[in-house]
Amino acid sequence: MKGYRIWNWVLVVSFSAFVAFLPKFISEFSLNLAVMMLIYSLFAVAYNMLLGQAGLLSFGHAAHFGIGAYTAILVYKHFGLSLLPGILAGGGCSILLGVIIGIFMVRLRGLSFALLSMAFNMLIYATAEKWRSLTNGEDGIAMQRPDLSIPGFGSIDMFSTVNFYYFALIVVVLCIAYCWFFTKTPLGRLIVCTRENTERTSFVGYNIYATKLFVYLICAFFCGVAGALASSFQEFVSTSMINLDKSADILFMTFVGGRGIFWGPIAGSCFLMYINDALSTLTEHWAIIQGAIFIALVMYAQDGISGLLLGMKDLLLNRFRKETG
């Protein structure tokens, strides 16, 4: 057991070194992909708070991602604020949206929850499309990303991708670290109880609606932060960041990675973004292959990639144990 723990540490340290020195090894083009992987990892981990931990299937989380994305760009454009306030405003507005739609959503579960989330997403998409004076409709808004200025410390130029990579890395790691910590807190445990047995949870003294609403808002915050990071990085926001395709993408990433294990969604988003990128240089029909993977996983591996990996690890460990007696 002790050797096993050492291997875990070796894995963590080498992975940290890998992400920390990544910009030294790869091209600017690949680094762009790496930044997007970071951002979608956060989006997927936050989304999995609902899908995996609360057992609530949402088809509408592009609404939270998108509102974060729009907020950041609009804050830079109209208020001339720097990077960090823009990102936080993105998370904040996503919470506000969460309060408004959350009070309706948390009364439902199962199919009705999924359908209502989809309906809200469509409503918000339509608003973004039609409110041209604010959002510029389908054409979107372009806005150069501002510097990162920290009071009393000075300001860091964010024009270079390498700098933004490190900024995104720090924000994403901090957010995901909190999401991991969240699973150990009373509320984090409670939401698992509501997934397991909603009725019993209310009969031991918990207000189910309030519980689900709190978790919905925490999830909304991180989805908004992810959206704000994405639009800041791409220096552009349009309705493609708030439409149902985006909602399907995140569900897809989370499911492919495995919703039952905390780091599953990270694996899923990195894997899918990587193969999409690799396949799209080979063939324009990459979506067919992506679809085939999804079908195969839904049918044969409900726990996704992370479930498969853990299964393989157990298999190897057992073989190792047998050989060494």
Added chain:
Amino acid sequence: MENEAILELIDLHKKFGELMAINGLLLSIAKGERHAIIGPNGAGKTTLFNLLSGLYKVTSGRIVFKGRDITGLPPHRINRLGIARSFQIINVFPQLSVFENVRTVLMSKHNIRFNFLRNINKWGNIAQETLAILEQIGLLDKKEYMAGFLSYGEQRSLEVGLTIASDPEVILLDEPTAGMSMDETRQAIKLIDTVTRGKTLVIIEHDMEVVFKLADMITVIHYGKVVATGSPEEIQEDPKVKEAYLGGQ
């Protein structure tokens, strides 16, 4: 020994469509009493619990707990006021450990339900109280097991554990020995006897052995009404009770 009433049901009605499941029920339960509710199948016993615990909305009438009208309150509010119930069908958190099942209740009791900034393991008192409850219900050595993997009798004990863990004043047990063997039933009686000492217990039961061992008051209900209330001896002698059981068949 006349104690003050802790729970009063005043002219309670519950209608399902055209069916009056509870039809003008009047009942007063004294503090510290062990009160069994019996009656033929379909008499409205479980419906009564579902009204008391807030699962169903009352059609008319009032439920008064310690002088306070609690009619129409949602289940979690009723639980926090001090009325906890168990279920006839096992109703635990099957995929969570036995330890976590009970700890969930203690999180509620200690009012840390929505804390999202502190690790749950930092509350040492909660872990200790959880272990104490597990010891009481005899599941201490199985605390790491997933609740769904326990035997039927053990899951029943856990069900009782979830009900008593919040230290309620009134405990409602809905057929806690249903489906148990004779041996398991005897152990269950012993368990219920110890964990409910000093509290008010209301128990629905079909097994007369359990009723006579545990209860010091019995109420017979039939067609949603009280047929008779009294001590076990009085109930055994009551001609109306015999009629309800024989006539109801």
